[in-house]
Each structure stands twice: as C-alpha cells, then as structure tokens.
Amino acid sequence: GAVVSQHPSRVICKSGTSVKIECRSLDFQATTMFWYRQFPKKSLMLMATSNEGSKATYEQGVEKDKFLINHASLTLSTLTVTSAHPEDSSFYICSAREGGFVNQPQHFGDGTRLSIL
Amino acid sequence: GNSVTQMEGPVTLSEEAFLTINCTYTATGYPSLFWYVQYPGEGLQLLLKATKADDKGSNKGFEATYRKETTSFHLEKGSVQVSDSAVYFCALTLNTGGFKTIFGAGTRLFVKA
Numbered sequence: 001g002a003v004v005s006q007h008p009s010r011v012i013c014k015s016g017t018s019v020k021i022e023c024r025s026l027d028f029q030a031t032t033m034f035w036y037r038q039f040p041k042k043s044l045m046l047m048a049t050s051n052e053g054s055k056a057t058y059e060q061g062v063e064k065d066k067f068l069i070n071h072a073s074l075t076l077s078t079l080t081v082t083s084a085h086p087e088d089s090s091f092y093i094c095s096a097r098e099g100g101f102v103n104q105p106q107h108f109g110d111g112t113r114l115s116i117l
Numbered sequence: 118g119n120s121v122t123q124m125e126g127p128v129t130l131s132e133e134a135f136l137t138i139n140c141t142y143t144a145t146g147y148p149s150l151f152w153y154v155q156y157p158g159e160g161l162q163l164l165l166k167a168t169k170a171d172d173k174g175s176n177k178g179f180e181a182t183y184r185k186e187t188t189s190f191h192l193e194k195g196s197v198q199v200s201d202s203a204v205y206f207c208a209l210t211l212n213t214g215g216f217k218t219i220f221g222a223g224t225r226l227f228v229k230a
Contacts, residue, residue, distance in 0.1 A: 004160075006160065032216075034218070041223075041225070042222065042223070043206065043220045043221060043222045043223050044161075044206070044220050046217065046218075049217070093160050093161070095160075095161075097216070105151055105163040105166055106161075106163075106210075106218060107163070108153075108160035108161040108162065109160050110158075110159050110160040111158075111159065111160045113158075
C-alpha cells in the first residue's frame, strides 16, 4: 500500500533553533500533503495544506512565517519550524492523499516528536 | 459548521468483549467517512472507510456503516484483543474545495487480558 515516510522521528534542540521535518510519499505522487499538530491526548489540528508548486494554505491562527512549508516535488514536502521555542514542542504529523478524490484516504507519516529545551 | 463528535474515552474492555465507539458528524454535502487508528508513538493508519450512505466499511474484524439518516458512523468489533489497544479517530473528508479532513477528538481503547 501507499507509504508516507516522515523524518526525523524525534528532535530535541535548544530554543531559537530552526528545525526541518521532511515528509515523503514513497510509492505514489502527492500533489497535496497536509501538516498536523497533535497535543498530548488530543486530536489532530490541521496546520496547513501543502500544494506542489504553489504556496501552502494555512489554517486560521497558524503563523506562516513561523511554520514554513515547501512542497517542491510531487513526493516531498517540508515543514520548517523557525526559531523554535518551548511552546512549539509537540507531535507533528504529515499526511498525503493518493489521487485527488474525496473518497480516498490519507496516508500518514509516523510523526515527529519535537522537544524544544 | 462541519464537525465530528465521538465518545470520550478511555474505554476499558476485557479481551473478547464487544466494542462500540460512537461517532456522529455534521457536514455540508456528502462527505466520505473514515476510521483511523493510532498506536502509541506512531502516526495514524487507515482502519476502514465508507464513501456513501449505507456503505459498510470493514477491516480486521472492525465494521462501521455510513448512516446518513442519523449522521453516524459507529465503529464496532465483536471480540476485541489486547493488540487492539490504541486511539481511534473518526474523520470525514468534505467534497468541497481542498478536500479537508476533519477529525474527531479520538477515543482511547484499553483492552485487558
């Protein structure tokens, strides 16, 4: 089946550091990828929709200058958390939908646990 | 607005017990409905889906039926196993621009041996 690879799985870094998270669709092309943030024991909060070759669409309340998204190819999207602070610590998950139809499920990466000291 | 409501957890069952996790939704148009499962420290995996009214999705002994009249998509399994312990998310994808997916809050299931 369709596989989405997310890297790294865990990051621990100092406050002020910028962190890049990669999301790759391994065996299918994804024109659209999604980035979520999940707080402990909470549901997924959609941060932005990443569109190949164009600007990402951010959800209300998400700072686009803080969370930079680049979708340079049909198999790769990156999320960069710029000048990260402790409040950015969270579990970040990417997903991609195979094909452009509503009835197709999303395939999720295994997530990245980001801890800012 | 569009939303998904699922029963609060945690749900604790003994092995071989019957499982029901309720899910209801509010949506414009005709969404597709999904159940995803998340094991500790991992991302989400698709468990099953249904794309139109009266469709039944099934996988690994789990079932859910798309009930348009009650706007529900309850998850059921006849006999749970310890390995089913996880968090279960009900979700819908809108058939409007962007095809956003909206998730329920998740229900944590513990199965005791």
